[in-house]
Amino acid sequence: MSETRKRIVTATGELFRSQGFNGTSLKQVTEHADAPTGSIYHFFPGGKEELGAAVLRESGAAYQQLFELIADEAGDIVDAMPAFFNGAADALEETDFIDICPIGNIAREVASTHEPLREASVSVFAGWTEAIQTRLAAAGLDAAEAEALANTIIAAIEGGFMLARARRSTTDLRATGTHMQQLVAAALA
């Protein structure tokens, strides 16, 4: 990947996190990325929407890799739950509650107005669902149950993330990880 393209995507992700999609202009992106004017359209001929979709897909893939890593380390999907939620909680605390994940808020901001971005967020969520579902199914759940539970876990971490940032406290996010652990253990029992 070109260094300039990478800088543009990183800068856009950072701006999205603090200002959202609508609050971010391409001029700000070029400045923040220290990229030549016009370079955005070189890499993203579809402009802001295409760039935004790339940011969602690339940060979504990074979070999925992080989940896989945490789940591998935890050893089983039951213990992966608190590890996953505590990892998100630690990251929030370490960054002083900066929004470390641009996907959830962009998804909410653009769901009714920017179809290509909505579609990009759907494909990110589908990847996450599949990653958790695969591990739940390997532990013994049938496919439909595994999918539904995977979605609840994603809903809980996204919503828990929002509450933690608003409250500037990770206590509830960690407790939600324990609740998800109980739910997964009960489903597998």
Next chain:
Amino acid sequence: MSETRKRIVTATGELFRSQGFNGTSLKQVTEHADAPTGSIYHFFPGGKEELGAAVLRESGAAYQQLFELIADEAGDIVDAMPAFFNGAADALEETDFIDICPIGNIAREVASTHEPLREASVSVFAGWTEAIQTRLAAAGLDAAEAEALANTIIAAIEGGFMLARARRSTTDLRATGTHMQQLVAAALA
């Protein structure tokens, strides 16, 4: 409450839902509310932040009343869970997946940048937590457990809401309601 003030708050809520806080200008609010220029500062001397905080508090209170109504109708807090999630799912479908709740996305958008709005969202979430916690405690949970579980339920509905809007499907949101019912039943057992 003055009719003009009410029109301003309603119009701002609608604009926040489709464009977010940063994407909405006071000029758009005046036009959308059909309100005289200058009237925003008459009712909200603190400008956009004070107006935004009022929108959060007033829609937050309306959602809390709706929850109380659904919980009263369901009769107990276990059955209130699917009723609550299915009610949100029905509302999403009826409005063709418009963002019916401006609180979650504004909370994410402004958590690091607009302190008065972050505080307003925290007080809305505290009201919701207390409403659910009170019913969980009345059903037999101790206060700390009731509070933690109430927060997980709010996280799950906020995150589930985001997934449902992105996917334009309420299937997962309804399944999450069933998972929350299981979690509440297990906690009370």
